Amino acid sequence: MSNERYELGAGRPRPPYQPKNIKCTACGAGLTIKDEHTELVVCDYCGSHLDVTREEKKVLGKGPAERWDFPLNIGDSFVLKGARYEVLARLAFIEDGDYDELSREYMLYNPRHGSMWLGEYKGHYSITTPTHVAPKSDPFDKRRGDVIETHDGKEWTTEGTGEYQLAYVDGALPWIAQVGDRIHYAEFVDKKGSGQQYEVQRIRDEIEYGSGRSISLDLVKRATGKDDIDADIKTEKVTDVAGTRKQFVRLIWVAVIVLVLNGVLGTAMKMKGDEVLRQKFTSGELTGEAFTDTFNVSKDGNIIKITVTSEPRLSNAWMAFNFAIVQSDEEVVHVGDQNISYYHGKSGGESWSEGSNTSSSYVKIPKAGSYKLLLHAVSATGNTSTSSRALHGCYVRIKDGVLVSKYFFAMFIFSIFALFFVFIIYSIWKGQADD
Amino acid sequence: MGCIRVFLLVFLVGGSILAAVATFAGAGASTVAHPDGISLRDESVRRSGGFFLMYMHTPRYHTGGGLRMGK
Numbered sequence: 001m002s003n004e005r006y007e008l009g010a011g012r013p014r015p016p017y018q019p020k021n022i023k024c025t026a027c028g029a030g031l032t033i034k035d036e037h038t039e040l041v042v043c044d045y046c047g048s049h050l051d052v053t054r055e056e057k058k059v060l061g062k063g064p065a066e067r068w069d070f071p072l073n074i075g076d077s078f079v080l081k082g083a084r085y086e087v088l089a090r091l092a093f094i095e096d097g098d099y100d101e102l103s104r105e106y107m108l109y110n111p112r113h114g115s116m117w118l119g120e121y122k123g124h125y126s127i128t129t130p131t132h133v134a135p136k137s138d139p140f141d142k143r144r145g146d147v148i149e150t151h152d153g154k155e156w157t158t159e160g161t162g163e164y165q166l167a168y169v170d171g172a173l174p175w176i177a178q179v180g181d182r183i184h185y186a187e188f189v190d191k192k193g194s195g196q197q198y199e200v201q202r203i204r205d206e207i208e209y210g211s212g213r214s215i216s217l218d219l220v221k222r223a224t225g226k227d228d229i230d231a232d233i234k235t236e237k238v239t240d241v242a243g244t245r246k247q248f249v250r251l252i253w254v255a256v257i258v259l260v261l262n263g264v265l266g267t268a269m270k271m272k273g274d275e276v277l278r279q280k281f282t283s284g285e286l287t288g289e290a291f292t293d294t295f296n297v298s299k300d301g302n303i304i305k306i307t308v309t310s311e312p313r314l315s316n317a318w319m320a321f322n323f324a325i326v327q328s329d330e331e332v333v334h335v336g337d338q339n340i341s342y343y344h345g346k347s348g349g350e351s352w353s354e355g356s357n358t359s360s361s362y363v364k365i366p367k368a369g370s371y372k373l374l375l376h377a378v379s380a381t382g383n384t385s386t387s388s389r390a391l392h393g394c395y396v397r398i399k400d401g402v403l404v405s406k407y408f409f410a411m412f413i414f415s416i417f418a419l420f421f422v423f424i425i426y427s428i429w430k431g432q433a434d435d
Numbered sequence: 436m437g438c439i440r441v442f443l444l445v446f447l448v449g450g451s452i453l454a455a456v457a458t459f460a461g462a463g464a465s466t467v468a469h470p471d472g473i474s475l476r477d478e479s480v481r482r483s484g485g486f487f488l489m490y491m492h493t494p495r496y497h498t499g500g501g502l503r504m505g506k
Contacts (some may be wrong), residue, residue, distance in 0.1 A: 213454045251440055258447040262454065269458055289485050303464045324488045331472030335490055336465065362464035374475075404463035406455035414450060417445055426438060 015170075024048060035088060035109050037174040042089075044074065044170075051176055060263050068092045068168040070104055071229045073121075078108050078118065078223045080127070085110045089171030093164040093183065103164065107173065117210065117221075124238055126197060128212035136207075139186035139200040145245045145430045147191055156188035156198050157242040175203070179216040189242045196319070248426045255422055259415035266408030273402035274298075274303065278395070280311065286377035286390040291326070294372045297365045300421050304365055306336075306373070309358045309395045314342040319379035319392055324365065326372050336361050362404055373398070 020033040022041070026048035031041055033052060041050045046236055070090050072078075078085040085108035095101035106118040116129040133152045149155050166181040183203050190196040199210045199393040245354060276295040297304060308321050318341035325334040338361055344353035365371070377394065380387035457463070475486060 229498075247440055251443060254444060254447055258451050262451060265455070265458075291488065301461075303461055324486060325467065326475065327472060330475045332475060332486065333469050333472050334465070334467040335469070335487075364461050364464045364466050366467060366470060374486060376485070403458050405458065406462070406463060407457045411447075411450050411454045415447060419445055422443065 022050075022052065025050060032171060034086070034111075035115065035172060035174065037170040038088075039116075040169075040173040040176045042170040042172070047170075049169075049178070052172075053176075066103075070106075070223060071226070072106055072118075074171045076224060076226075076347055078106075079225075080223055083110050083113050085113070085116070088115070089169065089173045091166060091173075092168040093176070094167045095162055095164040097165070099281070101164075102144055102167075107171065111295045117212075122238075123217065123218060126212050128197070128210040129201060131198075131209045131211045133198075133209060133211070135200065138204065138205060139188070140184055142186060142313070143430045144241060144432065145248070148188065150198065155191040155197075156260070157191045157245050159187040159189050159197075159239075159241045161186040175206070191242055191245075193242050193246070244429070248422065248429070251422050252419065252426070255415055255419040259412060259419060262415060266405045267321045269403045269405035269408060272405075273399035275397060276304075276400045277398040280393065280395050281375060282393045283379075283390040286321075286375060286393065287388075289374055289376045292396060292398075293373065293374040294370050295400070296370055297368050297400050299401065300366060300368050301366070302365055303362050303403065305360055305362050305399045306338075307397045307399075308340065308362045309340055310340055310342075310379075310398075311393045311395055313357045314340060314355075314379075314392060315381075316343050316345070317341070317379060317381040317392065319390070319394070320387075320393065321377040322360070322375070323361075323396075324374040326374050327367075327369060329372070332374070333365075334363055336363065361400050362402070379413060390407040 004254060022031050022033060022275055023029065024031055024043040024046060027046040029043055029044060029045040031050075032057065033041060039051065039053045041052050042048070043050065053077075070092075072087050072090070074090065079235055087106050088109040089107035091105045091260065093103045093105070095103075095233060101167070104120045106120075108118055109115045118128060119126045119128060119234055124428060133150045135156075136149045136151060139148055139158075142161060143156055144160055146158045147155055161184070163182055163184050166179055166183065169177050172183075181203060183201050185202075186200045188198040190198075193370065195213050197212050197214065198214075201208045207236045217229065221229055274398075276297075277292055279288055279292050302348075306323060308323075310319055319340065321338045323336055323338075324332045327333050338359040340355070340357060340359045342353070342355040342357050345352070346352070373396065375396065377390045377392075378387040379389075379391045381391065473490075
């Protein structure tokens, strides 16, 4: 023996697996096992399913009499990155018993590179290789758009989950497949949008993981040397789940930012300005006409906010309030009014109320200077429609240099509705089956 | 999704811009009705017994309220 044979760290290449010839137990036809992991061989001649895990081959039964249409045949070549793979097995799956929902899969085998899968769904092809990277959470309870993480730290967006049924198989497979087998699947796509795919399949008690990516029909044609593949298949547009989810997430962020921005700006605008007058008036003063104290408007064009609050509070009553803005003690530059009413009661066993004890007016004052208000009010209770005197007094507050905040608050409320709307359509989208 | 996304983005961003423009332009505030002023010393005001009575000519009345809505 040479020293080289036992030298530490000097590994030896494993002898290549030699294809094994067997005979079909049912019809006696000669068959070849090219992959050492093969457990099931479907006889090319009689269609019998043979369990080849034991030395004594066992016939498991016959496949469906009807041959399915596959663009690729057993033994066809598939050349990828210079390596020649051979189609060893073909499988057809249908979902929900619908033959339009047909997926075709080809097991591709290369003695040096092992096996990989070529999948086709409505004219869209993908290549998948087995992986040992498992997800950190249950992949089968995910809905479209949900994100899962695998143990290699990658994040994936769920494209869809479901169950399909094996409708046809031929060739040689590394597991004992039977027509009618149900396979739970969960498909994912790279959250970052690289196009990489990840899938999990559960067949009975076994779970397999695969990673891969979509490939173009042109690449399939070049790899197989067949130009007529899927010439009669109309390819349907496949939803870009990761991209659509990203759009939803961005939209939600925009709505949240707009919501917060308008809320903050509305609050800031509401707090803006300086209180320049706060004064209480009795009902007697309001029945006649009364002046407020003088207040200052600090800049030309400032907006003042006049807020009137009834005192005592109105209870099933109304108050009609008039004010005049008086400049230089004698010139009325503006006349305004406010209606305040507050009604409440019970109807049909439920309490109701409407109105408010407070009302506000905004007036833009063209010139800075000293001003005061001339006030007058009348009020009444119940359904009384006219009044010539005030039953209630009031507080008058004036703020100088304010801005009208209602537009920001309106957008704040609209943003809440928009956010709800986005969540609703996002939820509907997540619940839809992947087309 | 595309149309809804564009509509919502325009609505949210455009609406916020409009809200800002309206706020800072002073929209929603009344402009003074009498920039030249009405003198409180005028005979007509003094004679009629009150400015608002002269100004409004008619007594105020209330046009609504919860109890009038049949509740």
